[in-house]
Amino acid sequence: MCQTTEEIDVAEIDFRNLSPAQRHTKAFQIVGDLRAGESFVLVNDHDPMPLYSQIQASHPDEFSWTYLKQGPSVWKVEIAKQFKVA
Template sequence: MSEPNLDVRDEPPARRHELILSTYHDLEPGDGFVLVNDHDPKPLYYQFAAEYPDRFSWEYLEEGPTVWRVRIGRPAVAA
């Protein structure tokens, strides 16, 4: 099963982080989504690292120059 895409390229910049974080919060442990953006979302990575240390995964799938795709996940809870 493929993971859903969250394409924020047409969203106003002020709304993007809110939408992305809301999507992350809705994930079940072990799930993820693919963020599609028009620039490198590196500041978002730093926000995740500060607010959710060790509670997210981040994998670049495509790195520009016009489209960036990043898989963002919520790791499964260890038993």
């Protein structure tokens, strides 16, 4: 089970001020740095679902994806690295 933003302080990272070319690069950098149980909230100006597909393709079932706000002008998604089950 991952912790939610109500249980701990989770960093919100606002992608709206990044150029579109920088957004996925930045997201993959952050995702790559997460340890099991850690998460961050991605703030964007549109639904970042294409990023979800890319994360799943490169890290199958390693991350949870929870919408906290779904538009119309602001989207917030908590991305958490799952604990591996032995």
